[in-house]
Amino acid sequence: MSTAGMNVTPSASAAASKPVLLSVRGVKTYYGNIIALKGVDMDVREGEIVTLIGANGAGKSTLMMTIFGNPRAREGTITYQGQDITRMPTHEIARMSIAQSPEGRRIFPRMTVYENLQMGASINGLAHFNQDLERVCTLFPRLKERLYQRGGTLSGGEQQMLAIARALMSRPKLLLLDEPSLGLAPLIVKQIFSIIKELNEKDGMTVFLVEQNAYHALKLAHRGYVMVTGNITMSGTGRELLADPQVQAAYLEGGHH
C-alpha cells in the first residue's frame, strides 16, 4: 500500500528512512507436521512501533517465539541488526538487546516481583539494576507497592505490568510485546498503551506489538501487518490499515472499544 494522498505523521516518515533492525524473510515454522507460519516476510525499523494484528490462532505468537528460536524456523532467515539469528540459541538471542513480554505473561510465580525484575536484568549481571528498578517503578507505581510479593499472587493487570517491566530491565533496543492488553480492564489497557508510546517517543525504543485489540494497536503503531492463518496478508501504516474496509470488517467490528 502506498502512502500517497495520506497524511503521514512526521514520526512515521522519519522512521521509514531508518535502518532495518529486525528482518524476517520467508520464515516457515512447524509444530510437528502442522505448518504454523507459511513464509512470513516483515521488517521492523529502528525507532518504529510496528504492530501485528490477526485473529486467534493466526500465528502471531508463533512468530514472536520464532524470532527467539523457540520453535525454530524450519525455513527462511531472521536477521537482527544485520546479524543472522535464525539458528542462534534462544538465550543468546536474548543477549542481543531484544526482550520479550511473551504470551501468557509467564511471570515466575514463586519469585517475588523484585526477583522477577532481577531475572529480567540477568543478562547484564545486575549492572544498573537499582537505576532501572527505579525507572520501572516510576512507569508502574503499582509494582513498587508489590515489590516483595510473590509473582503468582498478583492480579492479571499487575502481572502484565511486571512482564513488561521485566522485559525493560535488560535495556532492550527492540521490545516484543505479545498481547499486553489481553484480559485487562479498559483503563489499564489505556495506561499500558500510553506507556508503550512513552517508551518509544522518549527513549527511542523500537516496539513490535502483537495485538488482538486492533483499534488501539493500529492507532498507536507507525506501521502494521495483518496476519491470517500463518500468512501476512496486508501491511501499511497504522492509519491506512485503520481506514481499510477489509480490516474494519474483520478486526474492528463492534466499533472502537
Place this chain on the structure above:
Amino acid sequence: MEIFVQQLINGLTLGSIYGLIAIGYTMVFGIIGMVNFAHGDVFMLSAFIALIFFLIFTTWLGISSVVLALLFVLVIAMVLTSLWGWAIERIAYRPLRGSFRLAPLISAIGVSIFLSNFVQVAQGARNKPTPPMIGDVIVLFQGESGYNVALSYKQIIIMVTTAVLLTIFWYLVQKTSLGRAQRACEQDRKMAALLGINVDRTISLTFVIGAALAAVAGTMYLLYYGVVSFNDGFVPGVKAFTAAVLGGIGSLPGAVLGGLIIGLIEVFWSAYFSIEYKDVAAFSILAIVLIFMPSGILGRPEVEKV
C-alpha cells in the same frame, strides 16, 4: 526416657544423611520433572571415593589428624562426585531431553545398574570397612537403669557438617544469581531462556549441586557406619527418594524435613518395635501421608493460578 533421647539423636543423624541425598532428587525433579534413579548410586560412589581418599591420606600420606583428613576427603569427594553427576547428565540424560517422558527414567535405571556394577567390579563385592575413625562419645546423662545417653563425636560432626552445608546451599539457591537462574528454570524454562539464561548449563549445575550434596552424605555415611558396599546405593537411595516425596517433591526444605522424619521413624521403630520392619514402617508412613496430603508435607499442589 533415656532410650527416647538416644534414639532422637540417632534418628536426627540418620535423617540428616537422608535429607542431603533427598535434595538431589528433589532439585532434579523440580527442574526437569524426572526422578533420577541413579542418584542413590552416585551417593554410594561418593562413599567409595571418600573411603579411597581417606585411606590414601591416613596410611600413605600419614595425616594423623582424622578431622583434617576428613575435611580434605569431604572436599575431594564433593569435587569428584560433582564431576560424575555432571558427566551422567551430559551422557545419559541430555541427549534424551525432548524424547518421550519415560526415556530419561529408563536411562537413569541404566546408569544406576552401571554404577553399582562398576563399583562392584572395580572395588570388589565385599563390604569395605574403614579403620576406626572417631570413637569418642560424650555421655550426656546416665539413666536410672544404668543406660547411658551418649552423643558421639561422629554424630556431632555429621549434624554440624550437614547444617553448615545446608546453610551454604540455601544461601546459594536463594541469594545468588546462579540460584535465581536455577529457580527460574524450575518454574518456567522457556521464559528463563527468553531472559538470557542458559537452561542447559543451569540443568548441569543442578546435577552438580545434587551430586556434591550426595557426596557429603556419602562421606558422612562412611564416617557413621565405617563400612560401605557396592549395593549400599539402593536402600538409602530409595529412602531418600521417599523423604523427598514425603516432604513434597520439588521443595528443598521439604526434602530436609522428609529426610529427618524418615530417619526418626526408622530409628524409633527399630528401638520400640522391631528392627526387621523398620523399612516397612518408613514406607507405610509415606503411603499414609500421601493419602491425606498428595503433594507431600511442604509440596505445592500442581494447579497454579494463571
